[in-house]
Amino acid sequence: MSHRALVTKAVWSAVYLLFILAPLLALLAGTLPPSRDVWTEFSVALGYSGLAMMGLQFGLTARFRYVTDPWGEDVIYHFHRRVSLIAVGLVVAHPLILLAAGSEKLAPPDALRDVPLGAVFAVLSLGSLILLVAMALWRTHLKISYETWHATHIVLAVVAVAGGVLHMVGWGFYLADPLKRALWIGLAVFWIGLLLYVRIVKPLFMLRRPYRVSALRAERGDSLTLVMRPDGHAGFRFRPDQFGWLTLWGSPFRITGHPFSFSSSAEAPDGHVEMTIRSLGDFTSAIGQVPVGRRVYLDGPYGAFTIGNPTDMHVLIAGGIGITPMMSMIRTLADRGDRRPVVLLYGSKDWESVTFREELEALQARLDLRVVHVLTQPPPGWTGEQGRITADVFKRHLPPRYADHEYFICGPDVMMDAIEAALGEMQVPLSRYHSERYSFV
Ligand SMILES: Cc1cc2nc3c(=O)[nH]c(=O)nc-3n(C[C@H](O)[C@H](O)[C@H](O)COP(=O)(O)OP(=O)(O)OC[C@H]3O[C@@H](n4cnc5c(N)ncnc54)[C@H](O)[C@@H]3O)c2cc1C
Structure with missing residues (x-):
């Protein structure tokens, strides 16, 4: 990884932490209300932390190229899923701890009209969060189409975050101070503004560039x-x-x-x-x-999955439709007259379904390209590779000093996991291979 990419990653990680920690530390500034018992304070800290993490999810999914490029979009979405689970865990722990500590705040009121508004927003926020997580984890089991899930996901996320902030404002305790209240309301407006940027501002730009x-x-x-x-x-x-x-x-x-x-x-x-x-x-x-x-x-x-690093050999590993980014790479190298050697290890079901088969054949005349087809259902008389792309296939077709080559992998998740494991066995350092996952969800 280049020095520049490392610095960019470090800067964005610091900005991320700043956005999460600064609003929490701001709560502790100035005059503080008299502190409550330790469990109440602890649970409230968890609630605030969870909400700050959740709000920033809008930033992670806002497709800011400068933010996502150093890692790659698939890594950012993976992080988004993991952090969401932690954030939701913190938010859910907040009332559970209060319940376990026997807090009177959770005692049922005598009449419905006595329920404070802050509590109504808490229920709304928690309910949306639980639904959001259940739908994200079990979307395919619940047979919800991707489009329906996506629209619902956005609505639930907005309700959860807005409800959470209104709950805090309604409760008043730490946000009784007008400055702190303004800070958290401002943060919520910023988070939802990120969503509006993706859903309204960006499409307006796209509309002008069809x-x-x-x-x-x-x-x-x-x-x-x-x-x-x-x-x-x-x-x-x-x-x-x-x-x-x-x-x-x-x-x-x-x-x-x-x-x-x-x-x-x-x-x-x-x-x-x-x-x-x-x-x-x-x-x-x-x-x-x-x-x-x-x-x-x-x-x-x-996307950050791209050629360009000087290396003695590019090894492209494609499974099925994962050939598309490799094709772009090969066509580009050919157009640039790049003579560095390229080996394409290409897994397909059968010979007839090898996408770009003829063009790959023709491209071998325009650049130093060797294509190794690996078929799971080879035709009778096939003498080439068959089955899956494994470490053995690598060893048969690549010159040793495997750690000197640059590897690009794209295909089904199972194949990518297996190849990454094989490269690990071959002592290829992580910085030498680049993966593009076709599943963000
Ligand atoms: C970075 C990247 C590059 C890709 N490049 C190619 C490519 O070059 N050629 C190709 O054929 N496919 C590619 N895909 C896969 C392609 O995006 C999905 O196959 C397609 O969106 C499925 O849509 P569908 O409605 O036909 O299928 P569905 O049956 O509705 O969806 C199949 C699965 O695809 C995923 N999916 C569906 N819609 C979306 C969406 N809008 N955003 C993210 N994931 C979705 C979901 O996990 C879903 O369960 C790529 C995916 C990614 C993430």
Whole structure:
């Protein structure tokens, strides 16, 4: 990892901690109300910490390129999921500790109208949080579509955070001081402002920079390539292997865009971009119905998974549709006349479904590329590699001093886990391999 990337990571980590800790420390500044018993104070500290962490989730998912680039979007989403669980754990622990300590604050009131507003907001916030976590963890079991889940997730997150802040303001204790109250209300406005930025400001920019579908190409392996050209603007520059969020139907204000890697060369002179999409679900199986000339929207480019480091050899490892970022890399290297050796280890089901098979064959004449196909269902008489890509396959096709090469991996999660483990066994340091996961959720 470059020195610059390390510094950027350190700076953003410090900013993250500052945003979480500063509002908590601010509560302790100035005059404080008389302290309560230790369990009450402890549980309140947990509640505030949990809320500060939850609020910042809006920042993690706001797709700020400068923030996400040093890590990669998949790592940020992974962090988002993990931190959310911790934050929710802290928030839920707050009333549980009060309950266990027998706090009179949780004693049921005589009449419903006696319930303080602060408590109503607490129930609203907690209820939304529990629902949000249950839906995030068991979305597929509950058979909730990705789009419904995504919209509900956003609404529940806003209700949970707004409810939490209103609960604190309503309770008054630490926020009785107008300055501290203003700070926390300001923070809540900032968090929700991040969401409005992603959902309103960004789409407005995208609306002014549309693309048009100029061709649709059928590919092997139940896939289609969508060729898109900038409509009335110069388009964006992307690095090979980056990805964009595609909105095909409707406006960019639609909640759910779908992420796809760019499969075309980053050197295209006219700003056109291509995405190669395998039919897997509702959205991807409707790609074939997209008429040529249709206006579409692209939010991008994103992703830290990219070539460029000087190295003696690039080793690209693709499984199934994970070939798309590798294709972008190979096409770009060919367009740049880059003669560094590239080995592509490419796992597919069978010979007929090898996406980009013929083009890869042809590209071997334009750059120092060797393609090793690994088939799980090889045809009769197949003499090449079969089964899965394992450490043995690496050893048969790569020159030793494995730690000197740069590895790029993209494919199904199980395959990526296995390959990362194999590279570990081969003493390849973490800094030498780069993974792109196709599952953010
Ligand atoms: C960084 C990245 C790059 C990708 N590049 C490619 C590519 O080049 N080619 C390709 O064919 N596929 C790619 N994918 C996968 C592609 O985004 C999903 O297959 C597609 O969004 C599934 O949508 P669907 O409605 O057809 O399927 P569904 O059956 O609705 O979804 C299948 C699964 O895909 C995930 N998913 C669905 N919608 C979204 C969404 N909007 N955002 C995030 N995840 C979602 C969910 O886990 C869902 O369970 C990429 C994914 C990521 C994260």
